[in-house]
Amino acid sequence: MVRSLSETELKPVTWEYAVQAKGLRVKAGRHLAVTGLDLSIGVGVHGLLGPNGAGKTTLMRALATVLSPESGTLELLGRPVQERGADLRGVRRGTGYLPQEFGYYPKFTVREFVEYVAWLKEMPALAVPVAAERAIARVGLADRADRKLKELSGGMLRRAGVAQAIVNTPDLLLLDEPTVGLDPEQRLAFRELLRDLGADTCVLVSTHLVEDVVASCTDVVVVHTGRVVWQGTPGQLAERGGTGDPGDSAAERGYSALVRQARREAGA
Amino acid sequence: MTGVLLYLRARRAPAALVGAAAAVWGLWAIWAGMAVPGEVPDQMGMAATGFAAIAAGTTLAGPDTHLDHTAARPWPPRRALHLAVAAAVILGLLLSVAGTAHDYGDAATVTRNCAGALGLITLGTATLGGARAWFYLAPFITVPPFLPLSRTSIDSTAGQILSWPLQPTTSTTATITAAVLFAAGTVAYIHRGPLLTVRH
Numbered sequence: 001m002v003r004s005l006s007e008t009e010l011k012p013v014t015w016e017y018a019v020q021a022k023g024l025r026v027k028a029g030r031h032l033a034v035t036g037l038d039l040s041i042g043v044g045v046h047g048l049l050g051p052n053g054a055g056k057t058t059l060m061r062a063l064a065t066v067l068s069p070e071s072g073t074l075e076l077l078g079r080p081v082q083e084r085g086a087d088l089r090g091v092r093r094g095t096g097y098l099p100q101e102f103g104y105y106p107k108f109t110v111r112e113f114v115e116y117v118a119w120l121k122e123m124p125a126l127a128v129p130v131a132a133e134r135a136i137a138r139v140g141l142a143d144r145a146d147r148k149l150k151e152l153s154g155g156m157l158r159r160a161g162v163a164q165a166i167v168n169t170p171d172l173l174l175l176d177e178p179t180v181g182l183d184p185e186q187r188l189a190f191r192e193l194l195r196d197l198g199a200d201t202c203v204l205v206s207t208h209l210v211e212d213v214v215a216s217c218t219d220v221v222v223v224h225t226g227r228v229v230w231q232g233t234p235g236q237l238a239e240r241g242g243t244g245d246p247g248d249s250a251a252e253r254g255y256s257a258l259v260r261q262a263r264r265e266a267g268a
Numbered sequence: 269m270t271g272v273l274l275y276l277r278a279r280r281a282p283a284a285l286v287g288a289a290a291a292v293w294g295l296w297a298i299w300a301g302m303a304v305p306g307e308v309p310d311q312m313g314m315a316a317t318g319f320a321a322i323a324a325g326t327t328l329a330g331p332d333t334h335l336d337h338t339a340a341r342p343w344p345p346r347r348a349l350h351l352a353v354a355a356a357v358i359l360g361l362l363l364s365v366a367g368t369a370h371d372y373g374d375a376a377t378v379t380r381n382c383a384g385a386l387g388l389i390t391l392g393t394a395t396l397g398g399a400r401a402w403f404y405l406a407p408f409i410t411v412p413p414f415l416p417l418s419r420t421s422i423d424s425t426a427g428q429i430l431s432w433p434l435q436p437t438t439s440t441t442a443t444i445t446a447a448v449l450f451a452a453g454t455v456a457y458i459h460r461g462p463l464l465t466v467r468h
Contacts, residue, residue, distance in 0.1 A: 064334070067464075093340040102332050103334075108277070116274040116278055120341055
């Protein structure tokens with residue numbers, strides 16, 4: 001049933017940027033949510049910040065190959081993804097994705113859920129149990145691996161979602177709101193996991209929590225109305241804010257200043 | 269547990285099988301219990317076929333179409349195999365009562381109706397999503413029992429198209445209608461898969 005790999009797929013692909021987008025436009029339903037976005041990111045942990053409706057989730061879906069771009073160019077893991085005959089299979093094998101909400105598999109245990117996604121990612125059957133075990137342990141659910149998903153709390157469910165996203169040891173990891181529902185202790189542990197993953201993986205984390213970005217990201221991308229309006233380090237983000245900008249920390253004030261400026265420019 | 273077993277469980281295949289069997293054997297048992305001689309009426313036959321197809325339709329999309337969509341595993345051949353197995357199971361269930369005093373009609377009628385019903389379900393899955401897959405098929409189950417239709421009363425082409433499940437197998441129009449529905453639904457589903465529900 002499973003088709004053998006073509007020569008193109010077997011050829012090793014090298015890349016500098018795990019994600020390279022130019023003039024990317026993506027629709028969410030009938031609404032154009034990503035409106036000409038340019039982005040290049042490589043290994044490291046990248047925080048994706050932006051107000052509601054900025055196009056963060058649509059961008060994540062496009063990078064996860066769930067949505068197809070309307071126009072522009074998009075290269076993931078060194079492979080162009082819009083062309084006819086694009087190596088989507090290779091991209092998907094190397095990508096992990098945690099959607100903002102994931103569909104419910106209530107009768108699956110955590111282990112079964114993670115193993116199922118490993119199977120979807122075409123991991124070798126013999127490697128699946130060990131990989132699933134490792135991914136579950138990394139998110140701190142080892143003692144609940146045989147619990148059904150319907151028995152888990154929101155935070156544990158979120159961690160199970162992260163486990164399925166990292167089971168294939170992806171080169172590109174896309175996490176949409178991964179810290180929703182996590183308690184403070186779990187959030188701290190998750191930040192550490194992110195830093196660990198970012199050592200050899202391109203991790204893009206979409207979040208509203210500026211403090212998570214500052215604590216765990218090497219790079220920050222701010223989007224507004226479907227475009228990147230700023231990209232820099234957390235330290236540079238902190239320098240952008242002034243005393244008049246709202247926020248509890250320098251980084252939050254910097255983020256507020258950027259969003260205000262983007263709103264003014266969009267209005268103009 | 270192997271991936272295929274997990275796939276079947278993710279698609280709720282065991283529950284769907286129970287549902288399809290309950291529809292087919294349940295309606296047959298009701299008719300048999302009423303002790304009316306002869307085969308099950310066409311309307312009831314279509315209802316059994318339709319409910320079995322709806323049960324099968326629940327397996328055509330997973331709980332999370334987005335996660336499924338990011339699978340490296342190529343879907344089109346898997347979808348084709350899935351449909352072939354679903355069709356075989358429904359046909360097998362409907363023909364399992366063949367030869368009894370109250371069967372669902374001859375094999376040709378059962379096959380035609382099964383193909384048409386699956387076509388409508390797959391078309392619904394591809395264009396409306398897994399949750400609304402039943403939408404196009406529902407009228408063919410719910411309306412016929414209330415219409416004074418009989419196999420001989422409809423001569424117009426439009427009438428034969430609209431009442432294709434109730435036509436005799438000699439009706440080429442009805443057979444073509446079912447074949448077109450099956451082909452359109454199968455191609456749409458295999459090629460596109462279940463409609464992606466975009467959540468905001």
